[in-house]
Amino acid sequence: MGLLLFGVAKDIAGAALVDLPETVTNVAELKRWLYDHYPAMQQLSSLMIAVNREYAADTQMIHASDEVAVIPPVSGG
């Protein structure tokens, strides 16, 4: 499954798209996986996950067909 990354999260990972292991089944597990693989993400003031282009709670399930993205603190405007 692919994971989209944007902004500083993309810079930390060094890629705009990374493979996500199938062991990750919900948003909380994804955040733990990110913090393990990219410790610098722990320094961000917030880290949101979007599932199918909607902000997702930690309990939300992630399925293989979902579009999943890492949303670091936004800074538009």
Added chain:
Amino acid sequence: METLIAIRDTITVQEALDFIQSPECGGEVIFTGTVRNDTRGRGVTKLFYECYETMALSEMQKIADRVQAQWNIKKLVMLHAIGDKYPGDIAVVIAVASAHRGIAFDACEFTIDTLKETVPIWKKEFFMDGEIGQ
């Protein structure tokens, strides 16, 4: 309410003004956000904006839905620029038209404040000393 929502390399105030023209509206409020030449005393040479476009457009539409539910606004424009932007360039335009000015000011402020909180757009700052900030 009619809306114009877009994310593009180049945006203009004029297209927003043109869109909100309406004989039923007597109050038009325009907010423009432009690139500032410093951040906390450090010189800025340029900003680079990127977005998660499909989600950003969806979040902008949600803001429009909230404006429509809360106020009797006739026209709403939300434009955001992406790519390299230099001091003085326009990064964002919000335009609101209603029968009278009061709610247009309120809706315009709500729109830009919420956009900055929820829409997945990111800027990278390029400083004169060569450093890059997020």
